[in-house]
Amino acid sequence: MHTMAVHLTTGWPxxxxxxxLAVVVALVxxxxxxVRRARRRAEAAASPDPATPAGAPAGADQLGGSADTRSPGTAPRGQSPVGAPRGQSLGREVPTRTPGAGAQPAPRTAPDPPAIGPADRLAIGDAAPAADEPVPVTERRWSEIDMRELAAASRQLARPVLRGVVTGGSGEPLADAVLTVINVAGGQAGNARTGADGGYQLTMPAEGGYVVIARGLNHEPHAATVEVHGVLTTxxxxxxxxxxxxxxxxxxxxxxxxxxxxxxxxxxxAVVSALRSNAHGGYGVTDLTPGLYTVTATAPxxxxxxxxxxxxxxxxxRQDVTFAPRTLTLAGTTRHSDGRPLADIRVSVVDSSGTxxxxxxxxxxxxxxxxxxxxxHYTVAASGYPLVxxxxxxxxxxxxHDIRLGYAGSPATTATVDEEYAQ
Incomplete structure (x- = not known):
């Protein structure tokens, strides 16, 4: 059974x-x-007003000034434009009085309001540009890109992080292990590879339950469930x-x-594993690092x-172990019938077949x-005296295993066997 340690840790720091960081992003x-508004004001102030003739006195584009702000071709009240007959104005006809005709004078017509340029519009309440004066394309694109990047950074900060370490059977870190994270619906939520220290880190799309699948070189794949909560989950x-x-x-x-x-x-x-054979003499060791090992078997x-x-x-x-044939040691003393030890006595061992x-x-x-x-089953024989x-x-x-030797008339020989089992 593979094991996995899942630690869920939410770091308040x-x-x-x-x-x-979110406050800093908002300030930016x-x-x-x-800056964008200041840039627009500067560009509007630097560009000339197409409605103002060249050489017009300063302040002619401001409302309430003393200079004449009427458009070209508009004569002062009671006067006709230069080169036009009296009683006519540019762009409209004004009825003239005919002495003695008894005609009523025409009502006075209010002069046209002065033209207001883009600079005037910005100066009055800082209004947005009119539809006929679009914002430059480059400025709009840069602003949109900045906003998108800032929004993406804010979303990235708000997403939870899943990290951890992948190790082998003996606790060693596994480098270049492949991890795949899937959600409860079976869709992929992320993937990564471990570094030299066996560590990995994934930015998750959202909190919730996920399945982490890990696979390493020369290791069995493993899958585990994890609940992602808070900023950091291990x-x-x-x-x-x-x-x-x-x-x-x-x-x-x-x-x-x-x-x-x-x-x-x-x-x-170092001892990697120690176990006992089962009732059928079998044994098995799993989760081994490839390499050379020494298998030692002992039994009573x-x-x-x-x-x-x-x-x-x-x-x-697979490595079967077969014990070598068991061997025994037989030792004893050759003695005379009266109990004295006898030296240089020939002692032989004969098996059940007489060999x-x-x-x-x-x-x-x-x-x-x-x-x-x-x-x-053996027979122990000694010679030098009559065979016993x-x-x-x-x-x-x-x-x-003592042997007593003697001659005729001596007390009967006896054999004493004291067996001791070696462990």
Missing amino acids: LLAAAAA VLILIA CDIRLASSAGLTGTVADPDGSPVAGATVILTNTSG EREPMALLVDVPPTGIA EVATTYSDAAGRYEFAGLRPG STPLDAIGRVED
């Missing part, structure tokens, strides 16, 4: 920092708007290696050995067995020893 927006993921080792522990005849201890060590000598009444195995990057390697398996001679203290005997033989069932280490 980060919330305060985000709020402060206000400054940009003020999700650490542990990936199990796809490499492993399995096998069985058996005796030389092939019978399984249950309860055998199997120890796995790496090239540094058996010599330890150690083997070298190479675990590939992917897949499960002499081993032969030795007793030392000065009468001691003899046979090593490397396999479990079975005694049966022996060797199933463990035998330390004291």
Whole structure:
């Protein structure tokens, strides 16, 4: 079972920092708007008014000035334009008086209001430009781009962040692991790769439940659910290696050995795993880093067995362990019938088929020893005096198997067997 540690942490300092940054963004927006208005005023003041003739006195474009603000061709009240007959004005006919005709004088017509240019419009209440005076395209585009970037930055600050570390089975960080985040509807919400330290960070579209899928080189993929809340959410993921080792522990005849201890060590000598074989002699180790390992198996009444195995990057390697045939040691003392130890006595071991398996001679203290005997039924014989033989069932280490020798008329020989099982 893969494990994963999911920690949900909301950082209040980060919330305060985000709020402060939002205030800064708002101030920048206000400054940009003020700069934009000042720029428009400067451009309007610098451009000439097409309705004002060249050489007109200063202040002619302001309302309430002393200069004549009427458009060209408009004569003062009671006067005709230059070159026009009296009683006519440019653009309209005025009835003239005819003496003696009794005609009524024509009502006075108010003069046309003075023309107001773009600069006047900006000066009066800072009104927006008229429809016939569009804002320059470049200025409008730059303003729109600035606003879009500021809005995008504000939205980015408000989005939650998901981050964490991806590690292997032994806790080592996994670089270049691939992560994919999907929402509850199955749509992709983001993807990323881990860095050299195994860390990753994703900006999530919104808070809520997501599924994080992680996959690393030579590791089994893993999926986990996470609830994203607040500004920051932490999700650490542990990936199990796809490499492993399995096998069985058996005796030389092939019978399984249950309860055998199997120890796995790496090239540094550190114990990676220690377990016991099951009822069928089987064992298995998963989540291994590829490389060389030493498999050591031990069991009661058996010599330890150690083997070298190479675990590939992917897949499960197999290494069976078979104990060497068990061997026993037989030792004892050759004695005279009166109990005195006898030296230089020939002692031999004969198996159940009558075959002499081993032969030795007793030392000065009468001691003899046979090593490397396999479990079975044997006969121990000593010569130098009249032959004396005694049966022996060797199933463990035998330390004291004494043999008494004598001649005719001596007390009857006796055989004492003291068996001690080696652990």
